[in-house]
Amino acid sequence: MGLLTVSGIVAGYSAADQILKGLDFAVQPGEIVCIIGPNGAGKSTLLKSIAGLLTPSAGSIMLQDRVVTGMAPPDLARLGIAYVPQEHNVFPTMTVRENLEMGGYVDPKQIPRRMEDAMQRFPVLGRKRRQAARTLSGGERQLLAMGMALMVAPVLLLLDEPSAGLSPKAAQELFDQIQAINKGGLSIALVEQNANEALAISDRAYVLVDGRTGATGIASELAADPDIKRIFLGG
Amino acid sequence: MLKDVAQLVINGLMAGTILAVPAIGLTAIYAVLRFPNFALASHATVGAFAGWIANVVLGWSIIPSLGLAFLAAGLVGVATDEFVLRPFRAAGFATTAIGSIALTIALENLLRMIFGNDLRGYDLPITRDWRFAGLHLGPQQVENMAISLVVMAAVFAFLAFTRAGKAMRAVADNPALARIKGVDAVRVARIVSFVGMGLAGVGGMLIGLDTTIDPLTGFRVMLSVFAAAVVGGLGSIPGAVLGALTIGVGEELCLLVLTPNYRSVVGFLAILLVLILRPSGLLGQRAY
Numbered sequence: 245m246g247l248l249t250v251s252g253i254v255a256g257y258s259a260a261d262q263i264l265k266g267l268d269f270a271v272q273p274g275e276i277v278c279i280i281g282p283n284g285a286g287k288s289t290l291l292k293s294i295a296g297l298l299t300p301s302a303g304s305i306m307l308q309d310r311v312v313t314g315m316a317p318p319d320l321a322r323l324g325i326a327y328v329p330q331e332h333n334v335f336p337t338m339t340v341r342e343n344l345e346m347g348g349y350v351d352p353k354q355i356p357r358r359m360e361d362a363m364q365r366f367p368v369l370g371r372k373r374r375q376a377a378r379t380l381s382g383g384e385r386q387l388l389a390m391g392m393a394l395m396v397a398p399v400l401l402l403l404d405e406p407s408a409g410l411s412p413k414a415a416q417e418l419f420d421q422i423q424a425i426n427k428g429g430l431s432i433a434l435v436e437q438n439a440n441e442a443l444a445i446s447d448r449a450y451v452l453v454d455g456r457t458g459a460t461g462i463a464s465e466l467a468a469d470p471d472i473k474r475i476f477l478g479g
Numbered sequence: 480m481l482k483d484v485a486q487l488v489i490n491g492l493m494a495g496t497i498l499a500v501p502a503i504g505l506t507a508i509y510a511v512l513r514f515p516n517f518a519l520a521s522h523a524t525v526g527a528f529a530g531w532i533a534n535v536v537l538g539w540s541i542i543p544s545l546g547l548a549f550l551a552a553g554l555v556g557v558a559t560d561e562f563v564l565r566p567f568r569a570a571g572f573a574t575t576a577i578g579s580i581a582l583t584i585a586l587e588n589l590l591r592m593i594f595g596n597d598l599r600g601y602d603l604p605i606t607r608d609w610r611f612a613g614l615h616l617g618p619q620q621v622e623n624m625a626i627s628l629v630v631m632a633a634v635f636a637f638l639a640f641t642r643a644g645k646a647m648r649a650v651a652d653n654p655a656l657a658r659i660k661g662v663d664a665v666r667v668a669r670i671v672s673f674v675g676m677g678l679a680g681v682g683g684m685l686i687g688l689d690t691t692i693d694p695l696t697g698f699r700v701m702l703s704v705f706a707a708a709v710v711g712g713l714g715s716i717p718g719a720v721l722g723a724l725t726i727g728v729g730e731e732l733c734l735l736v737l738t739p740n741y742r743s744v745v746g747f748l749a750i751l752l753v754l755i756l757r758p759s760g761l762l763g764q765r766a767y
Contacts, residue, residue: 295659318661327659335652338645346649350661352642392660 246270247431248294248400253303255293262301263289265455271400271433276426278434278442278463281452287435288330290452291402294433295327296320307400321350324399330408330435333389336378340369340388343377347392355395362391366421383414387421394425401425401432408437419445443467486614487731493620495707495727496627497689498700501682502707502719503634504675510651510714511671514572518559518579519679519704521586523697526552526680527687528594534601541601541688545626545681552680553673559586560672583698591694598691601684623685630681631720634674638716643670651714703730706746710753712760721761725749 250269256262263286271277279287292298294305296317305313307323317327335343344362348355363370366387372380377388386406393401403422407415415438423445426432436442443449446463451472459466466472501523508516529551533544559582567578608615638644649657650667658664682704683697707726711718729745737744753760 297659317659318663321659321661329656329659332653332656335649335656337652338648342645342648345645346657346660346662349642349646349649 247273247308248433249304249306250290250294251304251306253290253293253300253305255289255298255300255303257289257298259301263455264293264300266303267452267456269450269457271431272448273431274426274429275447276422276432276434276445278436278439278446278449279452280436280439280442280449281458284454285452285458286455287452288404289455291327291404291433291435294320295325295402297327318350321396321398324396325402326393326396326398326400327402328386328389328393328404328406330404330406334377334380334385334392337376339374339376340380341373343388343392344369344395347395351396354397358395358397362394365394365425366391381414382410383418386410386414386418390421390425399431401430403432403434405435405437407441415441440467482613483735484732487734488728489614489616490620491728491731492724493624493727494689494731495724496624496631497682497685498703498707498727499720499723500627500630500685501679501697501700501704502711502723503631503716504678504682505704506708506711506714506716506719507634507647507651507678508671508675509708510716511647512560512568512575512668514568514575514579515705515708515713516560516564516579516675517576517701517705518556518564518582518586519676520697520701521583521590522552522556522559522676522679523683523686523700523704524587524590524692524694525555525683525697526677527683527692527696528590529680530684530687531599531601531692535599538602541603541622542626544601545684548680548684549677550680552683553677555586556672556676556679557669559676560668565668587694587698594694596693598693600691601688603688619688623688626681627685630678634678634716637674643667647671647674702743702746703727706749710749710760712762715760715762718760718762725761 248271252266253264254262254266255264267290269290279290281287293300296315299314304311312320335346344359345355348358368384369388369391377385380388406418410418419441422432434442443463443466449463449466450457451459501519505519526548530544530548533539533547563582564575564578567575603619606618608617638648646662646667647670649662650664686700687696703726707722708719710725711722726746726749729749730742733742733745
């Protein structure tokens with residue numbers, strides 16, 4: 245039994261506009277799975293469906309051995325699914341510390357301990373804990389967004405284009421952090437435009453095309469595939 | 480002349496601190512629910528009458544009467560939001576704002592049916608004004624200002640240190656992310672309606688302590704309250720305080736050149752200037 249099993253999911257933003265058209269997807273315990281594909285292929289829609297922000301009209305989503313299709317985001321957070329949106333993923337006028345508190349809103353008793361862990365993992369958040377989130381750099385803001393997600397001690401972390409808008413250096417540091425988090429045993433599903441770097445840190449990958457799986461396999465093998473290279477990896 | 484100006488500035492600051500209390504309520508509701516709830520006017524009157532019942536009918540002193548004003552207006556605020564305004568929200572900002580105007584007219588007339596149109600006053604001791612360097616200070620006005628400052632401090636502490644206050648700020652900041660993090664938007668809407676309308680009730684009673692009350696007590700100050708929130712930045716709580724002080728002082732200083740009947744021109748002018756020069760208000764839309 246996988247950690248997450250998505251079977252034949254159909255979902256979108258309206259009944260007439262279904263982005264995902266019967267997609268299958270899975271994450272095994274402890275792995276990083278990246279999802280790449282052209283714009284509009286359904287990468288972010290898949291993460292939003294898993295996170296409970298969109299209700300699939302068909303198909304099922306199972307976390308471990310439990311059906312979680314259509315459950316609300318707070319309930320999914322309690323079960324261990326943490327989602328980091330691509331944009332607007334922090335509370336800009338609240339301090340770093342308050343953002344972390346809001347990250348653990350569904351489990352208030354654990355907030356002090358987990359906040360300490362988050363500040364140890366990302367020391368910059370500890371140093372800037374009294375600063376408003378809007379004053380952080382793009383990279384620091386992504387670290388804060390990940391720190392907030394870790395406040396519920398998730399079993400699965402969903403990251404939607406975490407490197408978008410970051411400098412190459414900040415993006416590399418972020419990918420290093422993602423790998424470090426994964427080494428601690430946390431499974432990660434990662435949507436990325438930055439396909440080269442995403443494939444380099446992932447165990448497996450899915451290539452989505454028009455709401456369906458175009459290709460799937462070991463990330464390093466997909467990275468070496470001439471067609472994938474030509475279409476998605478710039479050469 | 481200089482003494483007149485100083486007196487007007489002092490009066491304006493005292494009026495502004497009282498105005499800040501309902502203005503915080505209006506802006507807090509706007510920050511979370513994203514519409515200007517004009518029913519704040521009638522809720523201020525509800526608070527003023529609840530406080531009057533406590534003070535005059537039941538013989539309570541001013542502070543517990545203010546507590547009842549907060550509680551009564553807050554509870555009416557939750558009920559009216561739940562049963563009247565919430566169904567409007569799906570239809571959008573303008574429809575809900577217009578619905579709140581209808582609601583305030585209905586509530587105001589309900590109060591008129593119950594209490595009549597007579598002016599009523601609170602049971603307050605008669606005191607002499609304090610004089611300082613030729614300036615007059617009314618002890619009741621100073622007490623009202625002190626109460627307003629304590630109420631404002633309590634609101635800031637609620638927002639800064641409590642789980643419910645932080646959830647309110649999170650929803651004001653980023654409602655979509657707040658939902659992802661597990662904040663119950665319906666519960667937060669109820670809390671902000673209770674606190675916002677409760678503050679309107681306290682504001683209504685404070686205004687009544689300074690003058691008298693009748694079913695139009697809240698309606699008469701609504702323009703100034705709305706102007707204060709717009710000047711400070713609709714949705715910004717520190718902005719509401721700054722806006723209220725600006726409007727309070729502006730309304731007093733205009734008496735140098737205008738008769739009191741034209742005092743409300745300050746509110747209109749302030750809204751006009753802010754919308755032309757700085758539409759986001761003095762402090763933008765930073766909720767806290």
